[in-house]
Amino acid sequence: MQCKRKGFAGVNKYNHSMPAPAACERVRDGERLGACGAWACAADDDLPLDPRLWSRHEVGEWAARRGARPERFPMNGKALCLMSGAMFAAREPSLGPRLHQDFRRRLAKALALQELLERLLTQ
Incomplete structure (x- = not known):
């Protein structure tokens, strides 16, 4: 997989384009809804639901629940958006790839939900 900063972050082995880190900017401040933020809470x-809106504390909770040391991720969700798989691996060598995969899965889910909501609201 090759990564590029402009347009797309790369193409995976299934030939699907992956969003560039710039896609992290679509949710604006003040769009948090509900007690736990974003559109809804993840049940698990x-x-x-949207990791772009995670606070530093929430990033730490996410990392700790996956066996990582939260002090290795002293940042909010927007900062995590800018991290590559190699950057995750540098912070947590054994868990980095799985953390990166989990984060990108959550981000993709949030982006898909946001796109769906935008389409429904513009009809």
């Missing part, structure tokens, strides 16, 4: 861990 009670974190906001």
